[in-house]
Amino acid sequence: MSATLGTVKPFTVLVEGNIGSGKTSLLKHFAVFDDVNVLIEPVKQWRDVNGHNLLQLMYNDSERWGLMFQSYGQLTMMQNHLGTSNRPIKLMERSIFSNHYCFAENFRQSGKMSMPEFEVLSQWFLFLTTSPLLDFKVDLIIYLRTRPEIAMGRLLDRARGEETNVSLSYLQELHCLHDDWLIENRFPLPAPVVIIDADRDMEGMMSEYTKYESIILNRPMI
Amino acid sequence: MSATLGTVKPFTVLVEGNIGSGKTSLLKHFAVFDDVNVLIEPVKQWRDVNGHNLLQLMYNDSERWGLMFQSYGQLTMMQNHLGTSNRPIKLMERSIFSNHYCFAENFRQSGKMSMPEFEVLSQWFLFLTTSPLLDFKVDLIIYLRTRPEIAMGRLLDRARGEETNVSLSYLQELHCLHDDWLIENRFPLPAPVVIIDADRDMEGMMSEYTKYESIILNRPMI
Numbered sequence: 001m002s003a004t005l006g007t008v009k010p011f012t013v014l015v016e017g018n019i020g021s022g023k024t025s026l027l028k029h030f031a032v033f034d035d036v037n038v039l040i041e042p043v044k045q046w047r048d049v050n051g052h053n054l055l056q057l058m059y060n061d062s063e064r065w066g067l068m069f070q071s072y073g074q075l076t077m078m079q080n081h082l083g084t085s086n087r088p089i090k091l092m093e094r095s096i097f098s099n100h101y102c103f104a105e106n107f108r109q110s111g112k113m114s115m116p117e118f119e120v121l122s123q124w125f126l127f128l129t130t131s132p133l134l135d136f137k138v139d140l141i142i143y144l145r146t147r148p149e150i151a152m153g154r155l156l157d158r159a160r161g162e163e164t165n166v167s168l169s170y171l172q173e174l175h176c177l178h179d180d181w182l183i184e185n186r187f188p189l190p191a192p193v194v195i196i197d198a199d200r201d202m203e204g205m206m207s208e209y210t211k212y213e214s215i216i217l218n219r220p221m222i
Numbered sequence: 223m224s225a226t227l228g229t230v231k232p233f234t235v236l237v238e239g240n241i242g243s244g245k246t247s248l249l250k251h252f253a254v255f256d257d258v259n260v261l262i263e264p265v266k267q268w269r270d271v272n273g274h275n276l277l278q279l280m281y282n283d284s285e286r287w288g289l290m291f292q293s294y295g296q297l298t299m300m301q302n303h304l305g306t307s308n309r310p311i312k313l314m315e316r317s318i319f320s321n322h323y324c325f326a327e328n329f330r331q332s333g334k335m336s337m338p339e340f341e342v343l344s345q346w347f348l349f350l351t352t353s354p355l356l357d358f359k360v361d362l363i364i365y366l367r368t369r370p371e372i373a374m375g376r377l378l379d380r381a382r383g384e385e386t387n388v389s390l391s392y393l394q395e396l397h398c399l400h401d402d403w404l405i406e407n408r409f410p411l412p413a414p415v416v417i418i419d420a421d422r423d424m425e426g427m428m429s430e431y432t433k434y435e436s437i438i439l440n441r442p443m444i
Binding site: 049050052054057065067068071072075078079082115116117119120123124127133134 | 271272274276279287289290293294297300301304337338339341342345346349355356
């Protein structure tokens, strides 16, 4: 852990993965530890910006509202990255990195976002993540890797409002982008990656979480 | 001047005013002083973001491209605010403040920007300008106050590309917003304001600049 200006930076773990990869259940598993601060994806903020549901607008018409949604995603993710707490471990659900390398990149590749808009987002991303004034320190990435078909099954089971617009092909695109970033290293990695096979059922996943506990909690292996 | 981490923050002056208020000629007047670092409005950047002219897109269809343009304006203005130099005085043409209080606010008032988009811009503005990590210190604001009719005459004379779409009514709206901010204090002021009557001809303006030299250059009055 590094120390700056009297505050200790927490050991920061990003929990990355497709929609329906089991991020929430992993975070719940680790939220019970006293030294862990869990920051869930700021979906609640995206749903209510002074009464406006940006997530719904984006799912309804991504070409029109994609930049607005992604820009607000950058802001709220940045706030999670920069926020302080007195707990030594921070687990973040997704990050400003997946916001850009997976979701904004998907907008670009699918042609749902115009190139000038993508350029503006990219320049913001570059400025924020490379500024010496802002600390985006990450120590570890957990990649919950799931087959898109399995993720789709979980989505259908839980039926979250805006997700009814999510198609299998969209999950496949996002899966490839997560692989591109976290396995193929086609975009810069801010920290080492641990890949967890997240195709298993709940019981199997629990045993995986336990297996990786010492790494995630930055404790010596026994 | 305050000092942080070994660097001296320059005495920072914002030069604010409508399109056609004479900001460029004031900046040229002060650029000859050795201790002055002049940062012009980043219009050149807005015209060429990897080959895309955001300024032209915005003037062509502000409802569609307003957020993109304003978001990039925020970024480039922030870079001017945060940039360092070894000169003790910094003169900035416009600012992240007029970007928001005059130009974004005009989009909102005229209905050219949707409310969710304006909210996203506003939250970015609030985060950036209040973050303890970022220093937007301003020491003085020079307001070049011009009647919109005179500004319009200057625009017609100089015929800059994208400005051919600028109407007198738009200049009147911007004039009111500058007054709202810098005279009526309807938005927070980051520094004291000096109002210069910028309706005069070139010779008259030069004598005004000379009159305010010691204030702008932060020198003792003789």
